Amino acid sequence: MWFFVILILVSVLLQVSVTTIPLVLLLFLNAVVVAKKTWIFPIAFLTGLALDILLLNPLGETSLFFVIFLFIILLYDKKFDIQTLPFVFLASFIGSFVYFIAFQISNIFVQSLISAAVATSSFYLLIQLNTFNIKGKARFNEA
Helix, strand or coil: CHHHHHHHHHHHHHHHHCCCCCHHHHHHHHHHHHHCCCCHHHHHHHHHHHHHHHHCCCCCHHHHHHHHHHHHHHHHCCCCCCCCHHHHHHHHHHHHHHHHHHCCCCCHHHHHHHHHHHHHHHHHHHHHHHHHHHHHHHHHHHC
16 A cells, blocks of 8 residues: 555646646556556545646646546446556557646657556556566465
8 A cells, every 4th residue: 555655646747747647547547457446536536636837737626637537447347358558558648648648748649658658558567567576475385
């Protein structure tokens, strides 16, 4: 849990100061796809409020976007297998594209492609780390 909080803080700091890519949105997308838990909603809402304050956006705009986007992703979980690389790529591309349109950020297509590549690669890394962790625990328990 602390690792997730540190990732949120780093993502917020990077998004506010360095890049326009919605790193926080991509982090929450990966969290929802992997965990499929509803406890992510209040954290996403509060993080969106913090982003609005730091980016001087109208209060609640980013929070509302995060919550609606994550809700739609969890709705797709009922019909499709969302824990795949193509789904993460497509969801992050569409989510970033809509985010850039909603918040009037330029170069939306290129930035959406970069966002999708970042989200997909981080999801792949997350899968590999989870597989490594499971294998490590299995070997440790056998000894």
